[in-house]
Amino acid sequence: MTDRPGEGYIHRYSEGLKKLLAAKGGEPVHELAPELLAAIVVDEDPPEFSLLKQVVLWGAVSTKAAVVARNSLVGVANPAKSGVISVVLAYSADAGAASDIVIGEADPAQPAITITGNPVTNRRDTRARKLSTTLRQGDEAAQNVIAIWRDTISTTFGVPRYFPIVIGPGTVVWWENTVQNDAITLAVIGYERPLEESELT
Numbered sequence: 001m002t003d004r005p006g007e008g009y010i011h012r013y014s015e016g017l018k019k020l021l022a023a024k025g026g027e028p029v030h031e032l033a034p035e036l037l038a039a040i041v042v043d044e045d046p047p048e049f050s051l052l053k054q055v056v057l058w059g060a061v062s063t064k065a066a067v068v069a070r071n072s073l074v075g076v077a078n079p080a081k082s083g084v085i086s087v088v089l090a091y092s093a094d095a096g097a098a099s100d101i102v103i104g105e106a107d108p109a110q111p112a113i114t115i116t117g118n119p120v121t122n123r124r125d126t127r128a129r130k131l132s133t134t135l136r137q138g139d140e141a142a143q144n145v146i147a148i149w150r151d152t153i154s155t156t157f158g159v160p161r162y163f164p165i166v167i168g169p170g171t172v173v174w175w176e177n178t179v180q181n182d183a184i185t186l187a188v189i190g191y192e193r194p195l196e197e198s199e200l201t
Helices: 011-021 047-053
Strands: 056-064 071-078 084-095 099-106 114-117 134-140 145-153 161-167 171-177 184-194
Touching: 011 047, 047 056, 056 071, 056 114, 056 134, 071 084, 071 161, 071 184, 084 099, 084 145, 084 171, 134 171, 145 161, 161 171, 171 184
Parallel strands: none
Antiparallel strands: 056 184, 071 134, 071 171, 084 161, 084 184, 099 145, 099 171, 114 134
16 A cells, blocks of 8 residues: 555555545545545445456356266367456356266376367356357367366256356366266356456466
């Protein structure tokens, strides 16, 4: 925190406050009274405020059909040089038969996943701009996902699982059916927002 205009808050929060408070420049709260501070309560803002903070809500459903002697996968992709961070909030999945899925990135030491489709994500806020986040469909001859989570799925969608995953540019996080010759359908929701320079590692 500093007292210099524009440096007290992360840029996108400052811009959101300016719009909410109709401020013209500098620190928005200082235009009202210099002793005021803005309190950011994570995840408490109404969804309609998200666009004021440059946060774009998205959702998608995608099915990767069964492939003989191969594992089917659906992934959420944040393209390289997108300039955004994409965050998965929750998902639900089903398959042709009861099975397990694993979630994670592909193992770079193993053969590459064969990409067979690039479905788009859809806006959950119709005011929003075009999204950077997309989906991927793929298959592979052997399980190749470094698991951060394993889940049991059935032939019908269950209650969505709240499972936040932060996806940086140039990264795909996969949901892989551990059973070969079986389909997988993924329903997933999340959001994306601009990447701050201070978040780069």
